[in-house]
Amino acid sequence: MKKKALIAVIFIGIILFWAVEDMPAFGDPNAPATQYTGQLYVDAVLPDIGIDNIVTAILASYRGFDTLGEVVVIFTAGISVALLLRRGGRL
Amino acid sequence: MMENVVIRTVSRLAVPFIQIFALYVIVHGASGAGGGFQGGVVFATSFILMIIAFGMSNVRRRINNRGIMWLSVIGITIYAGIGFLALLMAGNFLEYAAIEAVLGIPHFHGILIDLVEAGIGIAVMAAMVSIIYDIAGKEEESS
Numbered sequence: 001m002k003k004k005a006l007i008a009v010i011f012i013g014i015i016l017f018w019a020v021e022d023m024p025a026f027g028d029p030n031a032p033a034t035q036y037t038g039q040l041y042v043d044a045v046l047p048d049i050g051i052d053n054i055v056t057a058i059l060a061s062y063r064g065f066d067t068l069g070e071v072v073v074i075f076t077a078g079i080s081v082a083l084l085l086r087r088g089g090r091l
Numbered sequence: 092m093m094e095n096v097v098i099r100t101v102s103r104l105a106v107p108f109i110q111i112f113a114l115y116v117i118v119h120g121a122s123g124a125g126g127g128f129q130g131g132v133v134f135a136t137s138f139i140l141m142i143i144a145f146g147m148s149n150v151r152r153r154i155n156n157r158g159i160m161w162l163s164v165i166g167i168t169i170y171a172g173i174g175f176l177a178l179l180m181a182g183n184f185l186e187y188a189a190i191e192a193v194l195g196i197p198h199f200h201g202i203l204i205d206l207v208e209a210g211i212g213i214a215v216m217a218a219m220v221s222i223i224y225d226i227a228g229k230e231e232e233s234s
Contacts, residue, residue, distance in 0.1 A: 049200050049201065049204070050197075050198050050200055051121040051200070051201040052122045052123070053120065053121055053124075055126075056125075056208070057204075060120075060126075060204045060207050060208065061187060061200070064185040064187075065184065068170055068171065068185070070128075071167055071214050071215070074214065074218045075163055075164075075166075075167055077218060077222070078163055078221045081221070082156075085225040085226060086225050
């Protein structure tokens with residue numbers, strides 16, 4: 001069983017190292033990940049919103065509804081732990 | 092739990108600095124690295140340190156389960172309330188630009204983002220502390 005696991009790990013590792021060759025270089029401006037909306041946000045954040053932090057602008061303003069969902073998820077986790085583990089007492 | 096004077100003294104000194112740093116991370120969210128999620132978790136760590144140093148019952152005496160739950164609800168209400176405020180000002184849900192246009196204050200968009208981040212921070216902090224209370228609390232001291 002251990003040998004099979006080792007063989008599987010080595011096999012997957014070889015595949016991953018093989019795939020690394022095709023990835024763009026670090027910080028490459030022509031990489032596909034930086035081609036589409038990145039420059040758009042960099043140009044639009046300051047006139048649109050007027051704050052310096054692009055990440056926060058996307059998180060709280062452009063994707064505000066998504067972030068509201070994330071907060072509700074964390075709130076739901078707290079409520080669930082309280083419902084499952086709280087002994088005695090009220091919520 | 093209560094014997095070690097070194098742990099108690101050091102955490103008594105460290106907790107205010109951790110909380111100030113957490114507030115800095117939350118408030119700094121609009122202009123640099125930071126935000127509500129990170130700041131809320133840092134704030135919750137100060138509660139963990141207090142629980143380790145002073146014991147669960149001491150911390151619960153300062154803020155109990157009901158208070159933590161209320162804080163969690165208040166945080167989400169701040170966020171969603173700003174969203175509905177934008178609806179009242181004839182915008183879409185969470186469209187801060189509508190609020191800024193109606194009130195006519197320049198750079199109000201960033202202030203609203205700061206308020207939203209504060210709401211996120213309160214909600215995350217309260218949820219984390221509530222989970223710690225429920226997992227680490229003993230049976231006789233719950234509620």
